[in-house]
Amino acid sequence: MSRSFAHLIVAAAVTSLLILACFQVPGDWNWSGVWEYRQKFISGWLVTLGLSLAALVLSVAIGLIVALFLGAQNPLIEATGRIYVEIIRGTPLLVQLLLGFYVIANAVGLENRFVVGTLVLAAFSGAYMAEIFRGGLNAIPKTQRDSARAIGLTQWQSFRLVILPQAVRLVLPAIAGQLVSLIKDSSLLSVIAISEFTLNAREVNSFTYSTLESYVPLAIGYLMLTLPLSATSRWLEKSFSYER
């Protein structure tokens, strides 16, 4: 049996069980009420998609830069990276969003809540990425840098052509996991009144009083974002794979 066929069978079994369980729920389902608000789901999903994509790209960039900070010889640069990571990882995203929007963005005159939301989300995820990248970069043997220096590569070339491609392969699964978390964490952006997917689903719930009917589409919508990401990551892993 092929692997993807096996995935399909297990996914179908789980879905069937869930549907069966749904039929056990007392009372009637009110899908028609929720269907009226389908546009709200679609627009929320698109906002989440856009925010997540932007934050995803930004967080990878932040992660890489901070990982380089963490490995820097200069103690001030290393300290900057370390303190950034510890503050971000040690505080709730909820608080970061509130402080980011009402305090920091306000202080620098940034009013667009989508931009602020994306930046905070990217900064949050970037701190986790930084530690993942740092681990990957440290795992590349010193002899590889030696070899790169011996053939006359500059430090930047050595990083770009020799170290990074090897590190990426090592960290890919962890990075993919972090990106899936990022997409789900984007639901917290509702606290600064961004009409993303979760907030819109909650609104539909408050209009229709149909809680499960409002939230089931939410689960499906998030899976539609995270499953392609996982698939892409597995494909990348395969194309990057080689024995050491």
Add this chain to the structure above:
Amino acid sequence: MRLTIKDLTQTFGTTRVLDKLSIETGRVNSLALVGPSGGGKSTLLRILAGLDIPTSGTVTFDGTTLQRDEVNLRLYRRTVGTVFQSYNLFPHLSARENLILPLVHVHRLSRDEAIARVEEPLRRFQLHEHADKRPAELSGGQNQRIAILRAMVVRPKRLFLDEPTSALDPEMTAEVLDMIEGLKESGTDFVLVTHAMNFARRVADEVAFIGDGTVLSHGPAESVFENSKNSRVAAFFQQVLR
């Protein structure tokens, strides 16, 4: 090449690995550095190859003294080639891509020019069938020969080989040694750190015996191997050549 080293000292923390080492070679094609492990051979080779900066002292090749800053040393490294004991090929690239990388990114050849340049050496050393394989799919001997080719395709002024056969089994050692012997025939200058004494005797114009961070004996191969006046050197050879 003509190599002059003056009072070369290298310390790591409180350990003095090279201690005012001095040597002056004649005009030679090949120089072998031999001696006990931990004596400072590899440390010396890394300095000669421009990979490390010595604590003090100077190294002069053909009248040009090596600079002590990374920028100039990098320019120097671009004119020479270094081969390591454990090959140090890039595992994410195929054998061919390993050869092409320095040509394209350091020596500014176009990709097509680089591919054309590596084709002939790959064939000459019967490696072209393996050119699209990654290092993990090649034997140790094949890897080391690719590593030597990587150092050679940039047409370096001289090569530095750091125990190129000590990670290999006897059969693979032979194929790598054949290749190094070919270097000598083609007139490529090289400095070789090795434990293969008979080979050193055969290929090296001059041999330097390095021990305790200094030169204990130096001269033409025969004189070092057979007539060294230094008792430590004589004892060492008695031990390893019996």
